Amino acid sequence: MKKITDFFWFCSGAHIETLKKYPTEHNKYVGIGATIFFTALFASLSGGYAMYFVFSGSSAAVLFAMLFGVIWGLAIFNMDRYIVASIKKTGGSNQQIYQALPRILLAIMIGIVISRPLELKIFDKEIRQKLKTSYLNGQRSKIDTLNRAFSDKYSIELAKFEELKSEKDSLEKDINRSRYILNQEVFGDKTNQTSGVTGFGTYAKQKEAIINQKEARLIQVRNDIQRIDDIINRRKEMEGLNSTLLFNEKQLDSLANVAGFADRNYALGQLSFNPDGSRDVDTYLAISFISFLFVLLECLPVFVKLMSDKGPYDVALQNIESVAIHNSEKEKDHKIVVTDNTLDTLNNAEIDKKKILIERRVKKDLEDFS
Known part of the structure; x- marks a missing residue:
């Protein structure tokens, strides 16, 4: 337990040697350190999971995910530790809140960042279903776009093909009707289109000749349809429609399974909406509550530090810092005094040296003059 306590004290950013002197403060900083540690652990899992989808499909995806997860977790741990350690319990409440406000905003951003990949894992099944629907709709839209482009590009051939099909259908119906009338003519059924004379007479021969002409035209139309259909199929193969x-x-x-982080993140956002575009309140609240939970977890160490009263550890730490600042300033002043004395000594030595040089020069001039 001592090792665990020391570890959580280290995570809280406390000055351990000073904290050991005040037992009433031990549990508070164990709680702060544990919160920072588990936040970093969640951040590590979140970052590793996100990186796994970045390198999804690669044989080294797990290795990269583990490496990035550790680095990301350590970065968040260091940042949270600095945020909490930098909040001083000196000054009034307003001053402390003003001092902690940028750190709270940073904690909120970190909470949002680390919560997103974990939300992707929590709603994995729903995201997969949404991705399938999205991919299927996208493929259907792609096929429709290709068909429209093909219809615009080969509109003449397609119009001719439809015209021949309509003519074929019309000829087949007309031939069937003409054969029925021919049978009535042969069997002597009296109608407004038959003579009523039994046998294969003149009228029957005329009707058969018309049918033969229509059948010949039908054969030609079918051949034309097959020829144009072959052309259209070859063009479809070239255009990629088939x-x-x-x-x-x-x-x-x-x-x-191989969807990237961006696709899964988009699918997660779409879970909050119904197919008709209206807001799915239940899913939206579920996703939002998970984000709020991680934001609260990230901000919790800062709130604990702000809400806690000024304890003996804070007073002792303030005194230590004040003494350190005083000694630093005193040492700085001492260096300045020593520097000034050294400069004075150097200046005096320089003046003496100049005096000696002048005396030597004067003595030499007098010798030359004599």
């Missing part, structure tokens, strides 16, 4: 198909369930599962 190879672009809707995804099956297996393909959708595979795409959802």
Whole structure:
């Protein structure tokens, strides 16, 4: 327990040697340190999970995820430790709040960042289903776009193809009706289109000749339809229409498994909306509460430090810092005095040296003059 306590004291950023002298403060800083540690642990898991999807599909994805998770967790740990340690219990409440405000804003941002990847994991099944729907709709939209582009590009061929199909259908119906009338003519059924004479007479031969002409035209139309259909299929193959198909369930599962962080993040955002575009309040609140939980967890050490009363440890730490500042200023003043004395000594030595040089020069001039 002593090692665990010392570790959490280290996590809280406290001055351990000073903190040991005040037992009433021990539990408070154990709680602060534990909160900072577990926040960093969640950040490590969150960052590693996010990086896993960045390198998804690579054989080294797990290794990169673990490495980045450790680095990200240590960075958040160091930042939280600095935030809490930098809040001093000196001054009034307003001054402390003003001092902690930038750190609270930073803690909120960190909480939002580390909560997002964990939300992706919590709503993994719903995200996969949303991704499948999104990929299927995207593929359907792609096929529709290709079909529209193909129709615009080959509008003449397609119009001719539809015209021939309409003519084929019309000829087939007309031939069937003409054969029925021919049978009535042969069997002597009297109608407004038959003579009523039994046998294969002149009228029957005329009707058969018309049917033969229509059948010959039908054969030509069918050949033209087959020729244009072959041309259209070759063009579709060239344009990629035949190879672009809707995804099956297996393909959708595979795409959802290798989906990147951006796609999963977008799908998570879409979970808060119904298909008609209205807000899904239940899902929105569930996702928001998870974000609020991590934001609160990240801000908790700062709030604990602000809400706690000024204890003996804070007073002792303030005194230690005041003594250290006083000694530093005293040492600085001493260095300034020593520097000034040294300068005075150097200046005096320089003056004496100049006097000696002048005396030597005067003595030499007098010798030369004599």
